[in-house]
Amino acid sequence: MKVRTKVILFNPLVTKYKPRIPLSILQVAASIYGKYDFVLVDGNRESDPWSKLKNYLDTGEYAYFGCTVMPGPQLRQAIPFTKKIREEYPHIITIWGGYFASNQYKVSLDSGYVDYIVNGIGDLAFPALLDALENTQDLRRINNLIFIDKGTLVKTHKITSIDMDSLPVLPYHELEKFYPIQSYFGKTHLGRKTTLYHSSFGCPFTCSFCGIVPIFEARWKGSSAERLYQDVKYLKDTYGVDSVEFCDNNFFVSEKRVRTFCELIEQDRIQWWGEARIDTLDKFSDDTLALMSRAGCRMIFLGAETGNEDTLKAIDKGGTQNAAQMIRFAERLGRFNIIPEYSFVLGFPAETQQQVMAMIDDDIEFIKKVKQANPATEIIMYVYSPVLTEGSDLYEKVKASGFVFPQKLEDWLAQEWKGFDLRKNPLTPWLRASMVDKIRNFEVVLNARFPTAQDVKLSSFQRKAISVLSKLRYRTNFFHFPLELKLLQRFWLRYRQPETEGATML
Numbered sequence: 030m031k032v033r034t035k036v037i038l039f040n041p042l043v044t045k046y047k048p049r050i051p052l053s054i055l056q057v058a059a060s061i062y063g064k065y066d067f068v069l070v071d072g073n074r075e076s077d078p079w080s081k082l083k084n085y086l087d088t089g090e091y092a093y094f095g096c097t098v099m100p101g102p103q104l105r106q107a108i109p110f111t112k113k114i115r116e117e118y119p120h121i122i123t124i125w126g127g128y129f130a131s132n133q134y135k136v137s138l139d140s141g142y143v144d145y146i147v148n149g150i151g152d153l154a155f156p157a158l159l160d161a162l163e164n165t166q167d168l169r170r171i172n173n174l175i176f177i178d179k180g181t182l183v184k185t186h187k188i189t190s191i192d193m194d195s196l197p198v199l200p201y202h203e204l205e206k207f208y209p210i211q212s213y214f215g216k217t218h219l220g221r222k223t224t225l226y227h228s229s230f231g232c233p234f235t236c237s238f239c240g241i242v243p244i245f246e247a248r249w250k251g252s253s254a255e256r257l258y259q260d261v262k263y264l265k266d267t268y269g270v271d272s273v274e275f276c277d278n279n280f281f282v283s284e285k286r287v288r289t290f291c292e293l294i295e296q297d298r299i300q301w302w303g304e305a306r307i308d309t310l311d312k313f314s315d316d317t318l319a320l321m322s323r324a325g326c327r328m329i330f331l332g333a334e335t336g337n338e339d340t341l342k343a344i345d346k347g348g349t350q351n352a353a354q355m356i357r358f359a360e361r362l363g364r365f366n367i368i369p370e371y372s373f374v375l376g377f378p379a380e381t382q383q384q385v386m387a388m389i390d391d392d393i394e395f396i397k398k399v400k401q402a403n404p405a406t407e408i409i410m411y412v413y414s415p416v417l418t419e420g421s422d423l424y425e426k427v428k429a430s431g432f433v434f435p436q437k438l439e440d441w442l443a444q445e446w447k448g449f450d451l452r453k454n455p456l457t458p459w460l461r462a463s464m465v466d467k468i469r470n471f472e473v474v475l476n477a478r479f480p481t482a483q484d485v486k487l488s489s490f491q492r493k494a495i496s497v498l499s500k501l502r503y504r505t506n507f508f509h510f511p512l513e514l515k516l517l518q519r520f521w522l523r524y525r526q527p528e529t530e531g532a533t534m535l
């Protein structure tokens with residue numbers, strides 16, 4: 030084994046609350062394990078991450094800075110730190126990967142301080158890139174790269190799937206050299222020690238609002254059920270993990286894979302959560318749903334998006350998802366003791382302001398119907414924030430409205446763009462403040478009327494009290510200025526928001 034030049038792998042801060050295991054950089058680390066020396070820096074765990082990076086860089090031993098960048102908060106460290114590295118350590122080669130980097134590659138490379146983008150799957154591209162740079166080989170032959178060569182943007186061939194079973198087990202012991210690994214296994218409503226696990230890339234669908242589509246182009250490939258089980262069992266046996274969040278974009282694509290996994294895990298008493306589509310899951314037999322429940326499936330995140338049939342078509346939700354099915358399925362899943370977690374996207378564009386507002390009102394009514402069918406259904410509400418999905422009708426509409434993404438990388442740090450990817454403050458020309466207020470106020474009342482089951486800190490008295498207090502507002506659709514609820518949520522309940530802090534983790 031020849032150890033060459035050292036690599037820094039950086040996970041910028043996402044959340045200060047109970048950080049999750051930084052899977053993106055850990056998987057990238059696995060791809061060079063034994064070949065290149067690396068250090069892992071987790072911005073979620075460092076009080077002063079720049080000093081940490083600087084200390085490493087000052088040793089003069091490092092040649093590469095690899096940074097994972099998803100949209101939103103990670104930009105606040107990814108952008109200034111990468112820029113500073115270029116200014117203070119110009120010999121360091123900077124490489125970005127992750128969903129922001131892949132979707133917003135142009136603005137990233139135009140900054141002049143991001144040298145290479147790994148576009149989508151990084152497991153083969155990253156070691157190949159390092160090898161090529163070390164040996165001055167042709168980069169154009171490496172898949173999944175984007176870079177600027179003599180002023181021209183080069184986008185190499187992109188693979189959109191990979192044999193997941195061929196990937197090495199993640200080097201958890203390497204992470205432990207930098208951070209106590211047990212501190213990543215947080216307490217959630219699923220269990221005492223919950224971890225994240227990622228078992229597939231992509232999604233077979235092409236919803237036109239979704240950031241997965243431009244990267245994976247409707248491809249999905251998962252590991253085998255056997256490999257999945259083996260890895261979860263390893264986490265249980267080695268670290269005492271008792272619950273898992275499967276953070277795949279679409280965990281339930283294959284009923285056969287899910288069934289086999291459930292049969293294998295059934296005796297292990299692991300509680301778990303995953304993401305699915307309603308129409309896919311509705312095709313699963315009662316027998317499979319019952320098996321999932323016995324095998325520890327406690328909650329499933331489902332993209333409901335909207336109850337409006339025209340909008341479902343317009344956003345290319347595809348498949349066979351429809352409003353009646355969503356209501357029926359919420360009730361059906363409840364029968365198996367699995368909590369449906371329905372996610373809605375409100376505020377899509379329409380011809381007129383009245384139409385936009387009418388769609389928001391319809392969605393509010395629809396959410397109330399879902400709650401009636403199964404009150405245990407958890408509701409997550411987002412305001413639509415455009416994603417660069419060139420060519421889709423939706424994106425054409427977005428462009429026609431006058432919406433433009435930031436033209437300079439640093440513009441993403443401007444105050445007005447900070448809430449954009451959190452889908453809180455989407456800066457879309459068709460949305461008026463009154464519309465965003467209505468969505469947010471409804472959310473406050475809804476969350477008060479039905480406090481989330483995911484917040485294990487809330488006592489039953491607190492749940493009951495806030496629920497009773499909001500009953501009248503909810504029943505009469507009076508959502509204006511819910512100040513009393515906001516104050517209680519903030520100061521008494523210290524309420525968490527699953528849509529920004531993650532689906533289930535505390």
Ligand code: B12
Nearest residue numbers: 043052053095096097101126127128151152240276278531
């Ligand atoms: C876990 C997770 C989080 C965690 C934080 C993770 C962390 N880094 O600490 C939490 C829950 C906090 C989170 C928050 C948000 N998230 Co998030 N998150 C995820 C999730 C579910 C898993 C990420 C992961 O670990 N994947 C596993 C790894 C192995 O895969 P990967 O990241 O793709 O990495 C591979 C390649 O991309 C590449 N790569 C990645 N990084 C790098 C770096 C280098 C140097 C190289 C070479 C290669 C490389 O190589 C890797 C191996 O092949 C993804 C969805 C998904 N399935 O990936 C969404 C996802 C990335 N999140 C997303 C978003 C938008 C957010 C938010 C900004 C908004 C929101 N409301 O969800 C918030 C931020 C809120 C806040 N307050 O901070 C979107 C991005 C979509 C887009 N438009 O581009 C995704 C895709 C979810 C989705 N389907 O919409 N998130």
Ligand code: SF4
Nearest residue numbers: 232234235236239278
């Ligand atoms: S089903 Fe979900 S993950 Fe798949 S393309 Fe649609 S929104 Fe994206």
